Amino acid sequence: MQFLSRAIHFLSHSFRTQIVTLVSGVAIIVAIILTVGLPLIEDRALKEVKREINQVFALQQEAINGLFDKYRLLTGIVAREPDVAFLFTAQGAGLGDHRTEQLLNKLAGLSGAANIQLADETGEVFAQFQSEQFAPAQIDADLHRAAMEGRLGRKTLRTSDDQIAYVFSSRVKRLSDTLGTVTVYVDLQTLGTAWALINEPVFVTKPDGSLVVGNQLANNLQAEMVKTYPEALTQFMLNRGSGRPIPYLARSEYLPLYDWHLNVFERYDPVANARNQFKLIVVLSAIVLGGMLFLLIQRWHIIRLRYEQERDIARELERRVVERTKELAREYDERIQAEAALRQAQLDLTQSAKLASIGQMSAALSHEYNQPIAAIRAYADNARAFLERDRSEKADENLERITHMTDRMAKLSKTLKSFARKPGTKLRAVEVGPLMQEAIILVDPHAKAKKVELDFTLPLERIMVKGGSLRLSQVLVNLLSNAIDAAANTEKSLVFLSVDFDEQEVILRVEDSGEGVSEADRRSIFDPFVSQKEISEGLGLGLSIAYNIVHDFDGEIDVGASTIGGAAFYVKLPRHHHAETTKEERA
DSSP states (O other): OHHHHHHHHHHHHOHHHHHHHHHHHHHHHHHHHHHHHHHHHHHHHHHHHHHHHHHHHHHHHHHHHHHHHHHHHHHHHHHTOHHHHHHHHHHHTTOOHHHHHHHHHHHHHHHTOSEEEEEOTTSBEEEESOSSSSOOSBOOHHHHHHHHTTSOEEEEEEOTTSOEEEEEEEEEEETTEEEEEEEEEEETHHHHHHTTTOSSOEEEEOTTSOEEEEOHHHHTSOGGGOSOOOSSOEEEEEOOSSSSOEEEEEEEEEETTTTEEEEEEEESHHHHHHHHHHHHHHHHHHHHHHHHHHHHHHHHHHHHHHHHHHHHHHHHHHHHHHHTHHHHHHHHHHHHHHHHHHHHHHHHHHHHHHHHHHHHHHHHHHHHHHHHHHHHHHHHHHHHHHHHTTOHHHHHHHHHHHHHHHHHHHHHHHHHHHHHHOOOOOOEEEEHHHHHHHHHHHHHHHHHHTTOEEEEOOOSSOOEEEEOHHHHHHHHHHHHHHHHHHHTTSSSOEEEEEEEEOSSEEEEEEEESSOOOOHHHHTTTTSTTOOSSOGGGOOSOHHHHHHHHHHHTTOEEEEEEOTTSSEEEEEEEEBOOOSSOOOOOOO
16 A cells, blocks of 8 residues: 555656657557447448448349349230231241241340340241351250240340350240240340449359350459359459459348349448458547546646745745734734724715705705695685686686695605606506696696697597506606796797607607707706706706606607707607506506
């Protein structure tokens, strides 16, 4: 155990030993991966090559069967053709040579057969399509015997001039009499031509290993390479004339119908490439991993050296800290006193902020109650005058209005408290027309006192917005009151209230004929305690309150130039769509 701990300590401090250990470990891992992985990679690549060879076998078997089925069927059809039976009868009578030639030319031309021969019962040919290619005077004994026995004869034949064909033969009958045989020759070079586009050698051999037919690549092979290969994959080296032998895989498959062996070659390159790629990937991965580990080890040594340096520095600092302990204790006491003074100052500032908030709330309540109180006073004076004139019904109307105004003041107080706390007030549907009428009634006495003409345009249809009726009324009253004050003592002395709307938005517009708002004042006009009036005429809270109310209702308020000479305030609110709207609670 002690030896192991010493070895670990040595490794952790010796950079050279760590590098040697790293290289050895990576080399061992690479060797293990190659030993285990290479056989797996080769096996997978070999399976892919086998699959490709099997696809070639399946395609070429279909090609061979498709080629020969046409001629096999042709032989039987020609043997049963009445005109062919007539040719045999006419031949026996010495007639019909011209008709025989025409019929054979037609059949051979339509089918593409190399030759078609008609032979009598002895196998002697008496008529044929051509006499140059595949034109023996006597039908092959095996083919003739099979046809005469009523079977379809089929055989691979090679002529004296080294031409090879696959031959079908069939018996020609008339009623119950056997007249002779029909023999159809298929030039196997057609099959070799069909294989011309295959990139590797493909050829057919007889059971004895002799070549039947193949593509051009197969014809160029060395004589010892043209043979019947085992049905299992066989690996060998093939010299294609490039100077260096190329590894190949080959196998054959027996075609019992033709007594042939179909042989297919496939390069071994995919297997070799897969093996080489795997080696390259493993080696590159090992280099990358080794490089990363080398950098980590190097960095660890740098950190360790830096740590030792910092440890020495820390010891020196500890010594200095001990020497300055007394000085730090004195400085600590002074800092405690400074922090106590700072906390007291913070408490004073917090209390001042609270008093400022209370003062702002009181100013807002005073501003918002001035107009309702003035209206109550006016309605009370009117009621007293009507009572003196014995007009009680008019006095009752004024008293009812006073009751209505006190209710509004109570709700206004509740709204202002909510505005101060910024609660989550539920939005309701509010009709714009009655809201405008109510605001006009409230500010009309003020307009008359200022000798300002109050003009307005009410909507002809029912327009709804989302909000609180009292707070929206409060916004309009503030805007109209400010507009009346601005328009007073001007040439036109006019205030105009109107509404524009579409499917998504409703815009309330308040315009005056005053001096307007300068571009510089527009940036701060909605801030608290900002006003263009004299100090005795207002506190500058009206537009700030209106701004916050409109934004609580997901709307916008803006200021611009009026068409009648002064300022124009725009209150933009989302339009509310409902087929039926319940009676609104006043917010």
